[in-house]
Amino acid sequence: MSGAVDTGVAIRTNRVTRTFIYLFLLLFALFYLLPLAVMLINSVKPLSEITGGNMMALPDVWTFEPWREAWSSAQIGVQPTGLRPYFINSILIVVPAVAISTIMGALNGYVLTKWRFRGDTILFGMLLFSCFIPFQIVLIPMARVLGMIGLAGSVPGLILVHVVYGLGFTTLYFRNYYSAFPTELVRAAQIDGAGIFRIFYRILLPLSGPIIVVTIIWQFTNIWNDFLFGSSFAGQASQPMTVALNNLVQSSTGVKAYNVHFAGAILAALPTLIVYIVSGRFFVRGLMAGSVKG
Amino acid sequence: MARPVQSDLRTRLQEWIPKIVLAPSVASMLIFVYGFIVFTGYLSFTNSRILPTFDLVGWHNYWRLFQLPTWTIAVQNLAIFASLYIAICIAIGLSLAIFLDQKIRGEGLLRPIFLYPMALSFIVTGTAWKWLLDPGIGIEHTLHLWGWESFHFGWIKSSSMAIYTVVIAAVWQSSGFVMAMFLAGLRGIDNEILKAAQMDGASNWNLYRRIIIPQLRPAFLSAFVILAHLAVKSYDLVIALTGGGPGRATELPATFMYSYTFTRNEMGVGAASAVIMLMTIAAIMIPYLYAELKEPK
Numbered sequence: 001m002s003g004a005v006d007t008g009v010a011i012r013t014n015r016v017t018r019t020f021i022y023l024f025l026l027l028f029a030l031f032y033l034l035p036l037a038v039m040l041i042n043s044v045k046p047l048s049e050i051t052g053g054n055m056m057a058l059p060d061v062w063t064f065e066p067w068r069e070a071w072s073s074a075q076i077g078v079q080p081t082g083l084r085p086y087f088i089n090s091i092l093i094v095v096p097a098v099a100i101s102t103i104m105g106a107l108n109g110y111v112l113t114k115w116r117f118r119g120d121t122i123l124f125g126m127l128l129f130s131c132f133i134p135f136q137i138v139l140i141p142m143a144r145v146l147g148m149i150g151l152a153g154s155v156p157g158l159i160l161v162h163v164v165y166g167l168g169f170t171t172l173y174f175r176n177y178y179s180a181f182p183t184e185l186v187r188a189a190q191i192d193g194a195g196i197f198r199i200f201y202r203i204l205l206p207l208s209g210p211i212i213v214v215t216i217i218w219q220f221t222n223i224w225n226d227f228l229f230g231s232s233f234a235g236q237a238s239q240p241m242t243v244a245l246n247n248l249v250q251s252s253t254g255v256k257a258y259n260v261h262f263a264g265a266i267l268a269a270l271p272t273l274i275v276y277i278v279s280g281r282f283f284v285r286g287l288m289a290g291s292v293k294g
Numbered sequence: 295m296a297r298p299v300q301s302d303l304r305t306r307l308q309e310w311i312p313k314i315v316l317a318p319s320v321a322s323m324l325i326f327v328y329g330f331i332v333f334t335g336y337l338s339f340t341n342s343r344i345l346p347t348f349d350l351v352g353w354h355n356y357w358r359l360f361q362l363p364t365w366t367i368a369v370q371n372l373a374i375f376a377s378l379y380i381a382i383c384i385a386i387g388l389s390l391a392i393f394l395d396q397k398i399r400g401e402g403l404l405r406p407i408f409l410y411p412m413a414l415s416f417i418v419t420g421t422a423w424k425w426l427l428d429p430g431i432g433i434e435h436t437l438h439l440w441g442w443e444s445f446h447f448g449w450i451k452s453s454s455m456a457i458y459t460v461v462i463a464a465v466w467q468s469s470g471f472v473m474a475m476f477l478a479g480l481r482g483i484d485n486e487i488l489k490a491a492q493m494d495g496a497s498n499w500n501l502y503r504r505i506i507i508p509q510l511r512p513a514f515l516s517a518f519v520i521l522a523h524l525a526v527k528s529y530d531l532v533i534a535l536t537g538g539g540p541g542r543a544t545e546l547p548a549t550f551m552y553s554y555t556f557t558r559n560e561m562g563v564g565a566a567s568a569v570i571m572l573m574t575i576a577a578i579m580i581p582y583l584y585a586e587l588k589e590p591k
Contacts, residue, residue: 011395011488013498021398028408029404032470033407035411036410054440056436104318108315108319127319133575134527136529136572137572139552139555140334165327168323168327196315197311232556242530245418258431261425269414273414
């Protein structure tokens with residue numbers, strides 16, 4: 001890896017190296033694209049073309065029947081309802097859970113950075129650690145508590161679970177973001193007689209756009225993709241999309257309708273994929289904020 | 295006379311409001327996280343089976359846990375899975391980041407392609423790879439159709455190799471994210487230092503080996519911690535990809551905990567396994583978080 005020295009960029013590469021680099025990157029692009037491409041191609045084929053044919057070949061007969069079936073008539077559980085009701089469940093869980101945990105996280109982050117008090121660092125440390133616990137440690141008591149308060153197997157029960165275990169992350173995001181804000185601004189407003197909430201609404205919130213987007217994306221992705229809580233705490237009628245998809249794919253009765261499975265998998269992936277495509281930059285920033293301190 | 299009293303009340307209220315705002319979150323954390331940890335910890339010392347009981351049996355469940363062949367397999371599998379998953383993700387992530395950092399045309403197109411798997415749920419990832427790795431219909435079948443008749447790739451059906459298919463799918467899902475972490479680190483390195491070293495005759499290889507990669511230490515540490523904690527928590531992917539099989543070949547502590555607690559009616563043993571999982575993660579996370587929190591002061 002020797003290259004011509006230049007005044008511009010430090011690392012320079014010659015033609016052979018660059019060809020190798022491009023090949024390497026393209027090979028990995030194929031590796032990452034392959035599963036999704038295969039699922040897409042095969043979700044618009046009749047089943048006979050899948051079992052007998054080549055997974056890489058484009059369909060001879062294009063059909064959207066697998067999509068229709070996955071959405072509205074595939075057998076999941078007892079009824080042939082398709083994935084639609086579970087998709088709706090996921091939305092019913094995700095929207096309030098994201099909203100509540102984001103609002104609470106914003107207030108927590110604000111208080112933890114601008115209204116400090118004794119022990120707030122320890123409190124924050126405990127909150128931070130709670131983000132990383134393996135959820136297996138809370139499954140048994142959570143099942144008990146949901147039963148006791150009458151929310152077992154229900155959508156509100158799952159909302160509660162996701163809010164409770166999302167708070168650590170949302171607080172972390174807002175705390176890191178607000179800690180870069182000049183505290184003098186808050187003090188000045190305080191001297192002018194503004195109360196704690198007024199300062200929040202008038203000064204911090206209008207400048208919080210980016211971190212709100214990041215937090216919402218993070219929470220949306222995590223909750224939409226959750227499987228453990230969904231499979232542990234949901235009843236038949238409140239199952240989220242991931243659990244229903246798994247039931248559809250694992251169902252062992254009859255012939256495996258691969259094309260329907262693929263259409264279902266893409267349906268389950270679609271909301272987070274759309275979020276990723278629409279707001280890729282923020283999505284990455286969100287992932288990074290969850291791992292590296294902001 | 296009235297004013298000081300009023301303002302005194304106001305300041306006192308001002309002092310209390312922050313605590314009131316935090317109270318619901320703190321209470322929920324104390325109950326749902328730390329309270330529950332204590333509860334599960336307690337259950338691990340009881341003879342709970344299908345339902346929690348409160349009859350203490352000492353270390354019996356832990357003793358039993360370590361006698362169970364399934365648990366031994368799960369721990370061994372986790373060791374294989376975690377070490378390969380972490381090592382391969384870091385190797386691929388670092389390579390992609392270094393290569394992407396060479397003023398690559400089309401970087402804007404490649405980067406999102408490398409990263410999008412991270413947006414998918416492990417259930418979707420598992421569904422896709424389960425099929426690609428299925429010898430009768432996936433990659434093996436396709437290569438046969440393309441004329442490479444002798445190609446054989448049946449890992450997912452083999453009890454000694456199935457755990458490696460979990461590694462493949464997990465690496466596919468997470469390596470792009472590791473790439474993003476390293477890329478952010480690379481972009482933060484001062485070009486001037488590199489140019490100076492180059493004037494002194496350092497080759498690209500030496501620049502990376504001596505200057506750039508050592509400067510990526512924080513990115514290595516973060517990547518390791520995040521990947522290690524993801525590995526210990528891995529559950530969904532195994533369920534979707536192999537269901538723990540064939541036989542017990544891809545059982546991990548997370549799947550072990552679930553099945554012993556909820557389907558095999560051995561809640562005490564399940565609780566004990568959850569405690570072990572928590573301890574493992576705490577051993578990784580607490581020093582890391584401690585260092586992260588302490589630094590800025």
